[in-house]
Amino acid sequence: xxxxxxxxxxxxxxxxxxxxxxxxxxxxxxxxxxxxxxxxxxxxxxxxxxxxxxxxxxxxxxxxxxxxxxxxxxxxxxxxxxxxxxxxxxxxxxxxxxxxxxxxxxxxxxxxxxxxxxxxxxxxxxxxxxxxxxxxxxxxxxxxxxxxxxxxxxxxxxxxxxxxxxxxxxxxxxxxxxxxxxxxxxxxxxxxxxxxxxxxxxxxxxxxxxxxxxxxxxxxxxxxxxxxxxxxxxxxxxxxxxxxxxxxxxxxxxxxxxxxxxxxxxxxxxxxxxxxxxxxxxxxxxxxxxxxxxxxxxxxxxxxxxxxxxxxxxxxxxxxxxxxxxxxxxxxxxxxxxxxxxxxxxxxxxxxxxxxxxxxxxxxxxxxxxxxxxxxxxxxxxxxxxxxxxxxxxxxxxxxxxxxxxxxxxxxxxxxxxxxxxxxxxxxxxxxxxxxxxxxxxxxxxxxxxxxxxxxxxxxxxxxxxxxxxx
Amino acid sequence: xxxxxxxxxxxxxxxxxxxxxxxxxxxxxxxxxxxxxxxxxxxxxxxxxxxxxxxxxxxxxxxxxxxxxxxxxxxxxxxxxxxxxxxxxxxxxxxxxxxxxxxxxxxxxxxxxxxxxxxxxxxxxxxxxxxxxxxxxxxxxxxxxxxxxxxxxxxxxxxxxxxxxxxxxxxxxxxxxxxxxxxxxxxxxxxxxxxxxxxxxxxxxxxxxxxxxxxxxxxxxxxxxxxxxxxxxxxxxxxxx
Numbered sequence: 212x213x214x215x216x217x218x219x220x221x222x223x224x225x226x227x228x229x230x231x232x233x234x235x236x237x238x239x240x241x242x243x244x245x246x247x248x249x250x251x252x253x254x255x256x257x258x259x260x261x262x263x264x265x266x267x268x269x270x271x272x273x274x275x276x277x278x279x280x281x282x283x284x285x286x287x288x289x290x291x292x293x294x295x296x297x298x299x300x301x302x303x304x305x306x307x308x309x310x311x312x313x314x315x316x317x318x319x320x321x322x323x324x325x326x327x328x329x330x331x332x333x334x335x336x337x338x339x340x341x342x343x344x345x346x347x348x349x350x351x352x353x354x355x356x357x358x359x360x361x362x363x364x365x366x367x368x369x370x371x372x373x374x375x376x377x378x379x380x381x382x383x384x385x386x387x388x389x390x391x392x393x394x395x396x397x398x399x400x401x402x403x404x405x406x407x408x409x410x411x412x413x414x415x416x417x418x419x420x421x422x423x424x425x426x427x428x429x430x431x432x433x434x435x436x437x438x439x440x441x442x443x444x445x446x447x448x449x450x451x452x453x454x455x456x457x458x459x460x461x462x463x464x465x466x467x468x469x470x471x472x473x474x475x476x477x478x479x480x481x482x483x484x485x486x487x488x489x490x491x492x493x494x495x496x497x498x499x500x501x502x503x504x505x506x507x508x509x510x511x512x513x514x515x516x517x518x519x520x521x522x523x524x525x526x527x528x529x530x531x532x533x534x535x536x537x538x539x540x541x542x543x544x545x546x547x548x549x550x551x552x553x554x555x556x557x558x559x560x561x562x563x564x565x566x567x568x569x570x571x572x573x574x575x576x577x578x579x580x581x582x583x584x585x586x587x588x589x590x591x592x593x594x595x596x597x598x599x600x601x602x603x604x605x606x607x608x609x610x611x612x613x614x615x616x617x618x619x620x621x622x623x624x625x626x627x628x629x630x631x632x633x634x635x636x637x638x639x640x641x642x643x644x645x646x647x648x649x650x651x652x653x654x655x656x657x658x659x660x661x662x663x664x665x666x667x668x669x670x671x672x673x674x675x676x677x678x679x680x681x682x
Numbered sequence: 683x684x685x686x687x688x689x690x691x692x693x694x695x696x697x698x699x700x701x702x703x704x705x706x707x708x709x710x711x712x713x714x715x716x717x718x719x720x721x722x723x724x725x726x727x728x729x730x731x732x733x734x735x736x737x738x739x740x741x742x743x744x745x746x747x748x749x750x751x752x753x754x755x756x757x758x759x760x761x762x763x764x765x766x767x768x769x770x771x772x773x774x775x776x777x778x779x780x781x782x783x784x785x786x787x788x789x790x791x792x793x794x795x796x797x798x799x800x801x802x803x804x805x806x807x808x809x810x811x812x813x814x815x816x817x818x819x820x821x822x823x824x825x826x827x828x829x830x831x832x833x834x835x836x837x838x839x840x841x842x843x844x845x846x847x848x849x850x851x852x853x854x855x856x857x858x859x860x861x862x863x864x865x866x867x868x869x870x871x872x873x874x875x876x877x878x879x880x881x882x883x884x885x886x887x888x889x890x891x892x893x894x895x896x897x898x899x900x901x902x903x904x905x906x907x908x909x910x911x912x913x914x915x916x917x918x919x920x921x922x923x
Binding site for chain 1: 684693695723724726728736737738740742744752754756758766767768769771772773775776
């Protein structure tokens, strides 16, 4: 909550937190007082409400110095000092004080926002036409009256009205300084408090986001677990369905009529199809949970790819699509799991076949490549990260419908279909490419989609060879 | 509210809330101009170079009652621009009463509503609901073309709980009435909660009339309070639970 910062604002605007000392700079205040004294020729003192002397622009008049030499004079003067200090004028008013010598003082409250923050004392000065009080001579009995008169005459002579104007002017100037000081104090505090409040707000939001993120991660984990369990449980009865339908088809339970055979064949095919899907789900959940173990070994990719092409040749013929493999001679072997890589290329080729119309072609091109790891986006810190590794690149090139730019990354998301509509032309679960991406990731390799010109898509898989680097 | 028993001093915080450019600062300027200089200090405006309120405006009033109680009013505005959300929340804290300044132009209806929801949300962060705080609504800028009609405002206001005032703050119309209405509601709510009138021997009607007089409106209180359309000057009392 903003409780603590709000309290500061309250103190600065509602309460008594404002003090003269906190609003003005002492040395600047003294300079101002001295300048006023020089201008008007009258001593000036500024006290805070607590009684501290904040600015002293005073000169001891010779009259007081003379009186100070006498015992009675000394006592009378100190009585004057405490009397003047004891005066407490109301805000916006000033009090007049006449001292034993006949010299005068004006005391005005320094107030801000209706509250007294201190006092301003102007004096001593004398009325231009007044004579010293009769009591002065008694305070300094041994003193030459002529010297006293001379010292009296040295006191600044100001009539009452101009003197009052002077204190009012000074207090108005101070008021302006206090107002500006208060405003600056409030502004700087508000800046600080606003930043703190914004920071608090952002932190709250971040915490909420973090919670939401943690919860999503947990849900994702639960989903993978669920997928794994369900797939496993589905697979067991399905295996029986496939097995028994196969036995029926083989005639183990007696000869079947051609029609019965056809029905059983359909059950068997659909069972296999369903098994494929369940295996895919199982693989995905294993890959997501990181429990799939790969059996890697030195592996020659070319025969593997040729085998994939052969496997799919009947399907390609059926669709009147030409499937071919071309490879550079003398390719190095890669470090991988043969079964899983077969799954990868089978998947990619099936995909390519699916999206390629009749009279089209699917080409598998294999060549040596270099797998480069980069530093950050700007290529900084390359020396820290870069390791050029020899690799094999397999390009699955089709002349099908292609992949739009916006979909090039998303096709690797699980369950994603470029055409997600219920009436889409091409069937499939949307699992194949996400499994491909994860399997290739597990091989430390990369997979990406490029455009084939004039039409079609190229899936480029790069798999590193043994863990050596190129100098 | 802050109460200093020793100094017999009561400080009340009133906040002018509303969408950007609805005339919150103009309301304060108008009050400041209308006020007798003995009861008000300088209007402090913390503004940016383009005359938009940056943090807040602050107009202080001090009234001394015959009984010796000194009532200090601190009238704040909040910055209306959306980006100053955190500042608005800071300024709103501890408010005893709120004047919501709405822009009468039809095109601003949406902004008024958004600002009002913002007020509601911000009060919520301090654990206060709109029902619990003294509130008046002022429809400002009545002199502009394409404003919502008097009839429309009156009929809607009649269904609402809070008093609604019509104003042209640039000319000072309706400004003092809104202020006195807000002060009446706020004082009544504080009195109901803290028993101020009895504790300090305070005559709230005389106080409100003297406030209005020193703002240049020499009218009896019922007449001043009657300036609102619809709603009710219903005194909020602490819920008996």
